[in-house]
Amino acid sequence: MYCPKCGNNLNDNAMFCPKCGYRVSPDERTKEINIGILKDITGNLDLKKEDLKVETSSKNTNNNGVIIACAIIVIIALIIVLLIILMSNKKEYVDTSDIEKYCSQNREAEICKDPEEVVINDFDPLYFGDYEFNSSPSIDAFTKQVVAVLKQKEQDGNKACNNKKYEDLNKKIDKELDLKYSYTCGIDVKYMENLSNRLQQFYRLHPVKEKLVDSYLVGNREARVYADFTTKVIGQSDNYYAYLRRIYLNVNLFNDYDLLSKTYQMDLNAKFHPDNSRPEDVIVHETAHALDYYITIRMNNANILVGDNITDYQNVHNTFFNYTFSKDLVERATKNVNERLISQGLSPKTEEELRIEISGYANQKDDNGNVIYAETFAEAMVDYLSNGNNAKPLSVEMYKLTQEKLKELGG
Numbered sequence: 001m002y003c004p005k006c007g008n009n010l011n012d013n014a015m016f017c018p019k020c021g022y023r024v025s026p027d028e029r030t031k032e033i034n035i036g037i038l039k040d041i042t043g044n045l046d047l048k049k050e051d052l053k054v055e056t057s058s059k060n061t062n063n064n065g066v067i068i069a070c071a072i073i074v075i076i077a078l079i080i081v082l083l084i085i086l087m088s089n090k091k092e093y094v095d096t097s098d099i100e101k102y103c104s105q106n107r108e109a110e111i112c113k114d115p116e117e118v119v120i121n122d123f124d125p126l127y128f129g130d131y132e133f134n135s136s137p138s139i140d141a142f143t144k145q146v147v148a149v150l151k152q153k154e155q156d157g158n159k160a161c162n163n164k165k166y167e168d169l170n171k172k173i174d175k176e177l178d179l180k181y182s183y184t185c186g187i188d189v190k191y192m193e194n195l196s197n198r199l200q201q202f203y204r205l206h207p208v209k210e211k212l213v214d215s216y217l218v219g220n221r222e223a224r225v226y227a228d229f230t231t232k233v234i235g236q237s238d239n240y241y242a243y244l245r246r247i248y249l250n251v252n253l254f255n256d257y258d259l260l261s262k263t264y265q266m267d268l269n270a271k272f273h274p275d276n277s278r279p280e281d282v283i284v285h286e287t288a289h290a291l292d293y294y295i296t297i298r299m300n301n302a303n304i305l306v307g308d309n310i311t312d313y314q315n316v317h318n319t320f321f322n323y324t325f326s327k328d329l330v331e332r333a334t335k336n337v338n339e340r341l342i343s344q345g346l347s348p349k350t351e352e353e354l355r356i357e358i359s360g361y362a363n364q365k366d367d368n369g370n371v372i373y374a375e376t377f378a379e380a381m382v383d384y385l386s387n388g389n390n391a392k393p394l395s396v397e398m399y400k401l402t403q404e405k406l407k408e409l410g411g
């Protein structure tokens with residue numbers, strides 16, 4: 001039996017596809033139907049003489065004996081086939097209606113993998129399958145080759161979406177934002193055009209030597225997750241490795257600008273986002289993460305932007321996720337804001353009070369109750385972009401300190 005959705009070979013009793021998660025309907029479990037047919041044939045195994053009764057005569061007695069013998073042989077063969085099927089099912093069948101039991105025995109199945117699982121230290125060479133890939137004499141040549149192959153793989157894997165509308169959109173976005181390549185198939189064109197203008201405003205606020213993002217890529221995410229920023233070494237050859245910084249967009253939300261706007265407005269009304277921010281700012285937020293990451297690179301004097309130092313990449317990655325820069329920034333900005341309040345004869349505020357003023361997401365915490373300072377940084381940058389010097393005090397102070405740090409690091 002094969003999955004109706006992805007074509008994966010399934011156990012005929014499977015309740016769902018372990019690869020794509022498709023829930024198999026009872027009508028599609030053909031083996032159960034076949035077994036039912038066999039049971040109808042062999043259910044009455046206590047054959048009576050009258051069941052095999054035939055007219056007797058001296059002429060056809062021998063023929064009847066042959067027919068009866070053949071019928072018995074067929075029935076016995078069917079019983080053997082049925083037993084083999086049942087024994088096979090007993091050995092291989094896993095009750096996929098109980099996902100914990102299933103995954104305990106099938107840990108490598110796609111449906112059992114943690115969607116948030118990230119392997120940081122896995123630098124296996126790129127596998128391009130049927131795509132040609134050769135050693136390169138320089139890092140530039142290697143990176144260009146990798147980007148070309150990745151772009152081709154994205155297009156080949158989404159042939160249904162290959163049309164001029166998206167090709168033109170991707171070229172426009174890449175040119176305007178100086179990206180290596182984007183693949184925004186299925187995304188509302190109006191949204192991406194608005195996004196390009198908004199991001200150019202963001203870059204004018206934060207002039208840096210390098211672009212913060214290499215590409216945009218659509219993907220499926222949980223319904224309420226807009227997008228995410230990711231960095232990963234995607235392969236290596238000889239002394240070089242390919243390293244991309246991407247922003248993944250949730251195609252389930254970004255394919256409809258009106259729906260996205262309504263969803264964002266609901267979050268905005270709940271004070272989850274900074275005042276006066278827009279749907280485009282969910283990507284500005286992710287680009288702010290990329291700015292945080294960029295500053296971390298410069299603070300570590302890392303050489304990963306040219307793609308020839310994996311050790312630097314690991315160090316920067318770990319430093320970034322320890323919130324080294326963003327935590328220090330929030331603490332310094334909080335101190336400056338409170339010194340100003342005290343000088344004005346006002347009561348100081350706690351760091352948490354100042355974070356909540358920016359937005360609910362600026363006060364985001366992990367499962368252990370620890371503040372995710374990277375989110376505070378990203379929300380503060382959106383707040384300043386949306387409101388300028390009228391942004392919340394902590395946002396304004398964080399923006400000023402960020403500009404000072406960029407000058408200190410040489411942009």
